Amino acid sequence: MGYKISTEKMDEILKGLSGQYKVYGPKWDRPHKNVRFAELKSVREIVMDRQSNFSIKEVFYPISQVMFYFKGEDVEPSEVADDRDLLIFARACDINSIQRLDKIFLDNGENNNDYFYARMRKKVKFALIECGGFENCFCVSTGSNATDDYAFAVKIADDIFVEVKDDAFAGLFSGCEAVDYQPEFVKENAKKVHVPEIKKENLKTVSELEYWKKFDDKCIGCGGCNTVCGTCSCFDTVDVVYTEGSSDGERKRVWSSCMLDSFTETAGGAKSRATHGANMRFKVFHKFYDFKSRFGTDWNMCVGCGRCEMRCPQEISFIDTVNELAEECKNI
Amino acid sequence: MTEQEKFENMIDKMKPEPHRILEVVRQTAAESTFRVAYDGETFDGQFFMLSIPKVGEAPISVSGKGDGFVEFTIRKVGRLTEGVFGLQQGSTLFMRGPYGNPWPVKDFENKPLVVICGGTGMAPVKTLLEHFYNHPEIANEVYLIAGFRDADCALFNEERARFAEKFHTIYTLDTGATEGFEGGLVTEHIRKIPFAELGDYNVVIVGPPVMMRFAGEECVKCKVPAEKIWVSFERKMSCAIGKCGHCKINETYVCLEGPVFNYTIASKMFD
Ligand SMILES: Cc1cc2nc3c(=O)[nH]c(=O)nc-3n(C[C@H](O)[C@H](O)[C@H](O)COP(=O)(O)OP(=O)(O)OC[C@H]3O[C@@H](n4cnc5c(N)ncnc54)[C@H](O)[C@@H]3O)c2cc1C
Ligand code: SF4
Ligand code: SF4
Ligand code: FES
Numbered sequence: 001m002g003y004k005i006s007t008e009k010m011d012e013i014l015k016g017l018s019g020q021y022k023v024y025g026p027k028w029d030r031p032h033k034n035v036r037f038a039e040l041k042s043v044r045e046i047v048m049d050r051q052s053n054f055s056i057k058e059v060f061y062p063i064s065q066v067m068f069y070f071k072g073e074d075v076e077p078s079e080v081a082d083d084r085d086l087l088i089f090a091r092a093c094d095i096n097s098i099q100r101l102d103k104i105f106l107d108n109g110e111n112n113n114d115y116f117y118a119r120m121r122k123k124v125k126f127a128l129i130e131c132g133g134f135e136n137c138f139c140v141s142t143g144s145n146a147t148d149d150y151a152f153a154v155k156i157a158d159d160i161f162v163e164v165k166d167d168a169f170a171g172l173f174s175g176c177e178a179v180d181y182q183p184e185f186v187k188e189n190a191k192k193v194h195v196p197e198i199k200k201e202n203l204k205t206v207s208e209l210e211y212w213k214k215f216d217d218k219c220i221g222c223g224g225c226n227t228v229c230g231t232c233s234c235f236d237t238v239d240v241v242y243t244e245g246s247s248d249g250e251r252k253r254v255w256s257s258c259m260l261d262s263f264t265e266t267a268g269g270a271k272s273r274a275t276h277g278a279n280m281r282f283k284v285f286h287k288f289y290d291f292k293s294r295f296g297t298d299w300n301m302c303v304g305c306g307r308c309e310m311r312c313p314q315e316i317s318f319i320d321t322v323n324e325l326a327e328e329c330k331n332i
Numbered sequence: 333m334t335e336q337e338k339f340e341n342m343i344d345k346m347k348p349e350p351h352r353i354l355e356v357v358r359q360t361a362a363e364s365t366f367r368v369a370y371d372g373e374t375f376d377g378q379f380f381m382l383s384i385p386k387v388g389e390a391p392i393s394v395s396g397k398g399d400g401f402v403e404f405t406i407r408k409v410g411r412l413t414e415g416v417f418g419l420q421q422g423s424t425l426f427m428r429g430p431y432g433n434p435w436p437v438k439d440f441e442n443k444p445l446v447v448i449c450g451g452t453g454m455a456p457v458k459t460l461l462e463h464f465y466n467h468p469e470i471a472n473e474v475y476l477i478a479g480f481r482d483a484d485c486a487l488f489n490e491e492r493a494r495f496a497e498k499f500h501t502i503y504t505l506d507t508g509a510t511e512g513f514e515g516g517l518v519t520e521h522i523r524k525i526p527f528a529e530l531g532d533y534n535v536v537i538v539g540p541p542v543m544m545r546f547a548g549e550e551c552v553k554c555k556v557p558a559e560k561i562w563v564s565f566e567r568k569m570s571c572a573i574g575k576c577g578h579c580k581i582n583e584t585y586v587c588l589e590g591p592v593f594n595y596t597i598a599s600k601m602f603d
Contacts, residue, residue: 067346068347068348068385070386073350073385073424075347075348075349075350075385075426077343077347104574104575105575108574108575109573109574109585109588111341112342112345112573112574113338113342114346114573114575115339115342115343115345115346116346117575118339118342119339203582204600204602207602233575233577234576234577234578235570235571235575235576235577236570236576236578237388237389237576238388239383239385239386239387239388240386241386249385249386251385251389253570253576256570256576256577256578258577263568263578264567264568264578264603265568266566266568267407267409267410268409270541272541272568272581273603278603282582282603285582286580289582289583290580290582290583291583293583294583
């Protein structure tokens, strides 16, 4: 069922939902001059002319998250302060990125789902934002331009068009002007990526290509590309003591990055992967081979959101990196 | 399972629980064995995540076990391990686990077994050795090559003396001639094992990454088939449940599929 509604009406609906949902979307975060997923008051806060700097994951998998509180010898899991569910306005690539994260947090290994992720994830519903694509994204190449995992979809133009899929939301729009509306998905991006032919048979050969060496110096291992990525899940565990000598403290997890020099470092300074080139190889393999192979899916882990492309301080283009690798793979 | 039970099961895997330290035995200047009260079951080759609240957490192999306890032999290298060295009998140690794929012990029974280990690498094979020491009825010939840097670094003196009574043992030191030890790296002694006469046997290799690589290659040179070789990997680990990504080697998570791997798989894994 489709509707055409005004901004005022949409905001009224969001307000009505706020008892049951915390409503999030990509909006300007003025102090930091970034677009990030944060709580929305108005649908017009949603930034439509550019991709958000940070991905959707921080809404329920924050950069730093307390897992346990320590009080003397007591260990207490953190609690979720707000018992409302989460309604997140997100584009198709964002929703697809969460399905990739779900694989790692909820489907990697038998019977060991991640408690802290699972308890937030079950609260999440999506409101799809119809998107025409931006300068740096390539969701069509990665096959993540479309989704049907949403409660309702919106096209935010002068008026707002809505398609409602989840019956729980249907009542909210009753009385609004009925129109034919179905969200459209990006059919072609300005940028295209050729997914490299990495296979079990050529894995070692591809990993030993001279090609990777060019990142040894060029990449500085800042980890920014992983930080902004919606499909990167890695973290470090960090203990904190509130004040020196206090018996109270907490155990947190904090996003980590396979591009950091210390990511694989063990006692005595030994590193399983010691160069930025090796780290780049690892990251690209994960996005375009490991994930598919491990979970027996044809989903690429990368959803083509283009955030890492925008982020790199060294102007390393992920798009060029992947395309050049695809070429290299053809030549072996 | 109800939803609530599912969530309780999830938190059980992640939440550290307090356990009493029963005894601390000093091994070397930098290594001690901690006996900790524990009633659950563990399989040889598994590890726990040990922690001290407000200090940190680290994966440590079970190096011994018995009625109501497990033991950990820990090398002091950083934050958590130094913290553990500050604890004593009666202190509380937090742990969660056990995690990881164990040695395929049933497959090792009634067949010759060759164990090659270096340094703290002896910890994750010690319960396996004890198993065959205590159950001669299922043990066949056991060969043990254990190497240490020098006499001051040699671990498990009491246990190694016992093992020497029942097993074919070669104890070796990288440097410093010492009574009871041969000289040289473990790899130099592998060719002394009469592999050709052993029939259906298995080989276990554990130690620092370089030692495992060369020992594996040496075994292959001695015509040991790859499928008879087993290794245990050590990687940086932060979660032990396949989430934090630190232990990942391409499509393999060492905390889930390892730390024990057959050499047919291990020799193909690369960084
Ligand atoms: C499956 C498994 C079994 C292990 N069994 C034992 C054991 O039986 N006995 C034992 O003494 N050690 C064992 N280790 C190694 C032990 O986990 C590390 O020494 C420990 O994590 C260091 O923690 P820390 O907080 O003391 O050091 P940190 O303060 O974290 O670090 C000190 C140094 O150790 C490095 N380090 C961090 N994690 C590891 C790691 N996983 N392995 C090696 N170095 C690391 C750091 O990069 C740094 O250089 C095992 C590791 C694994 C993965
Ligand atoms: S790898 Fe880059 S383009 Fe792909 S999902 Fe992550 S941030 Fe987006
Ligand atoms: S953002 Fe650029 S420089 Fe930083 S780790 Fe990623 S590729 Fe390297
Ligand atoms: S230790 Fe975290 S994924 Fe293996």
